[in-house]
Amino acid sequence: MPSLPRPASGPGSRYTARAATTRTRPRPRTNIAALSHILTNRDIWLARMLHEHRVLTTHQIARVAYPSLRTAQRRLRALHEHAVLDSFRPLTQTGSAPEHYTLGPTGTALLAAHAGLETSALGWRPNHTGRLAYSPSLGHDLGVNDLLTRLAAHTHTTPNTALPLWLSERSAARRWGDVIRPDAYAHYRDGNHVLPFFLEYDTGSQPLARVEAKLTGYAAFTAATNTRPALLIHTCTPSREQALRRRLADPARNLKLHVATASADFTTTTPWGPWWMPLQPGAQRTTLTHLAGQWTGLSPAAGLEQTDADTLLTLPVPPLPPVHRRAGS
Incomplete structure (x- = not known):
């Protein structure tokens, strides 16, 4: 069976680049209370996803949460401006890499407030994005x-x-x-x-x-x-x-x-x-x-049940956002 072409960079390639640039933020960090009237359930879901999975590219976010790449880019830029998200763009051998998004300081405060915890409980630090950008993993x-x-x-x-x-x-x-x-x-x-x-x-x-x-x-x-x-x-x-x-x-x-x-x-x-x-x-x-x-006899792994020790930040995050619309809608 013929194989699919290997991408020049990113997942599946032979080359993984290191971070080269981070996007500047034109406005100061926003207090989460001031964002309560503009943040959607999908925005909060995305913050949870980034806390869970650490880093997602524009294309990865777009394919699971938005009807088009342009719509995703527009909303992600807005969330970045309010420091809900942080981002960096790796250097690649050819062409340009997509923006790589991580959880920002306002997003961290938002998740902590939703979980009824102090921000420190999330383990977020000012060098969070830089550490991910240059991580060997x-x-x-x-x-x-x-x-x-x-x-x-x-x-x-x-x-x-x-x-x-x-x-x-x-x-x-x-x-x-x-x-x-x-x-x-x-x-x-x-x-x-x-x-x-x-x-x-x-x-x-x-x-x-x-x-x-x-x-x-x-x-x-x-x-x-x-x-x-x-x-x-x-x-x-x-x-x-x-x-x-x-x-x-x-x-x-x-x-x-x-x-x-x-x-x-x-x-x-x-x-x-x-x-x-x-x-x-x-x-x-x-x-x-x-x-x-x-494969007969398959069964889900043990240890998936919710316990009294779980919080919003330890419960599984749904892979798709709430009230997700199908592609093209």
């Missing part, structure tokens, strides 16, 4: 978020599909960090088929032995909780995917894990498509829907 984080925002966008334009749950790496670590630390956890539904899955977004920076060692943790999790989500491993190159498949095939079978792999050459724009290959001899690439249908 920026490309990894963008890749995870690109994969899941494309999946979420697909569900709001495709009948009978949904992405009702998407947890970030940080939220997953808060729930299961003593056993496993996936890069994301999500539920994908298509009709009667539901695929609960952990995601490992492999950039090739870890030795194969370290990736193999993670399987033991996932097996321990399923045994301890009597739940069985799937494990999807996404790689950045076909050669890395083949190396992982050779290394992980026997351990996955012995540990009785449901594992499938894919490469960015296939999943660049359609992660729900027929690009996932179960980790078993003679397997063919198939869709997420078919994975859910062929």
Whole structure:
């Protein structure tokens, strides 16, 4: 099956650039009380998304929350001016990168007020955006978020599909960090088929032995909780995917894990498509829907129930904004 073209930069590329510029803010920080008459539920949802997932590009935000890129850009600029959002634009080898948005100081105060907490409880610092812009994990984080925002966008334009749950790496670590630390956890539904899955977004920076060692943790999790989500491993190159498949095939079978792999050459724009290959001899690439249908015994991970210790900031953020309209409306 032919692969899709690899992008020149960003998620799925071989090159991850560092931040070059940050957008200047023409007005001083705005008090959150003064914004109460202009901030929408979607704005507050976006602030929660950025607190949860740390950084999202203009295109990632537009595809899940706005009818067009221009509409998204206009609203994001307004939120940036009021310091609800902060942003930076990375330097790329060719062309220009989209704006990368993070949570701003006013947005942090807004979320703290909604949760009834002090701003310090969110862990936000004045150098928050700079640390993300120059983080060595920026490309990894963008890749995870690109994969899941494309999946979420697909569900709001495709009948009978949904992405009702998407947890970030940080939220997953808060729930299961003593056993496993996936890069994301999500539920994908298509009709009667539901695929609960952990995601490992492999950039090739870890030795194969370290990736193999993670399987033991996932097996321990399923045994301890009597739940069985799937494990999807996404790689950045076909050669890395083949190396992982050779290394992980026997351990996955012995540990009785449901594992499938894919490469960015296939999943660049359609992660729900027929690009996932179960980790078993003679397997063919198939869709997420078919994975859910062929793997019997799948069940959502334990530890998703709300507890008295949860606040607005620890509860899962819906992958789509409230009262979302379908694309083109």
